[in-house]
Amino acid sequence: MESHLKEAAADLRYLLDRGYPKSAALTLVGNQYHLASDLRHLVHRAVFPPAEAGARRSRLLAFENLRGRRLSVDGFNVLITLESALLDRPIILADDGVVRDAAGLFSKYRMDDAPDGSTNRALSLLLDTLEEARLQHCFVGFHQAMSRSGELAAKLRDELSRRGIPGRAETLRSVESELLTQGEVVATANSALLDQAAAAFDLAGYIISSKIKRFPHSL
Numbered sequence: 001m002e003s004h005l006k007e008a009a010a011d012l013r014y015l016l017d018r019g020y021p022k023s024a025a026l027t028l029v030g031n032q033y034h035l036a037s038d039l040r041h042l043v044h045r046a047v048f049p050p051a052e053a054g055a056r057r058s059r060l061l062a063f064e065n066l067r068g069r070r071l072s073v074d075g076f077n078v079l080i081t082l083e084s085a086l087l088d089r090p091i092i093l094a095d096d097g098v099v100r101d102a103a104g105l106f107s108k109y110r111m112d113d114a115p116d117g118s119t120n121r122a123l124s125l126l127l128d129t130l131e132e133a134r135l136q137h138c139f140v141g142f143h144q145a146m147s148r149s150g151e152l153a154a155k156l157r158d159e160l161s162r163r164g165i166p167g168r169a170e171t172l173r174s175v176e177s178e179l180l181t182q183g184e185v186v187a188t189a190n191s192a193l194l195d196q197a198a199a200a201f202d203l204a205g206y207i208i209s210s211k212i213k214r215f216p217h218s219l
Contacts, residue, residue: 009219053095072183081204082122099205138167139182
């Protein structure tokens with residue numbers, strides 16, 4: 001990781017810890033270090049006020065603590081991060097202990113239809129992990145507005161049933177509110193969801209380190 005990025009992250013962290021608004025602080029730091037837009041986005045995704053980051057880390061569970069629990073999965077959030085890792089796109093371990101993709105692809109995401117493409121590979125890894133977790137129930141929510149969300153949900157439902165994994169996958173207008181009510185543990189990198197969840201699990205980060213064998217840098 002380039003040293004000027006770590007310096008920029010340290011400066012941003014300092015300003016956030018003193019109550020500076022994130023957008024203004026990021027502009028100040030980005031200008032100071034002449035960061036291009038993609039690097040500003042990476043720093044934005046990685047750095048949080050220390051108290052906020054610490055509170056989130058305190059609610060993160062280890063994989064072995066999922067057994068017998070109800071897990072809600074933020075479908076596109078997890079899937080995009082996994083595909084980014086499979087395709088060697090930038091990923092980062094953020095201050096709050098959660099792995100995030102750094103490309104900001106959400107609205108531009110498109111499924112890879114190839115049988116051995118990144119979408120099918122990511123789904124297979126996701127299903128393997130859900131099976132191994134021995135959950136009481138899993139709920140996977142996909143944003144209805146996203147392209148082919150219904151197709152993804154149907155595919156996942158079929159696979160959950162075929163593997164005997166207790167759970168379901170649905171498309172929803174408001175995924176965030178449903179995730180908070182469907183499970184006692186939420187799997188997401190969405191900051192707002194992480195702040196509201198009683199417990200969280202970095203599902204994408206776990207799969208990336210344990211199965212894809214990529215180990216994201218931190219700033």
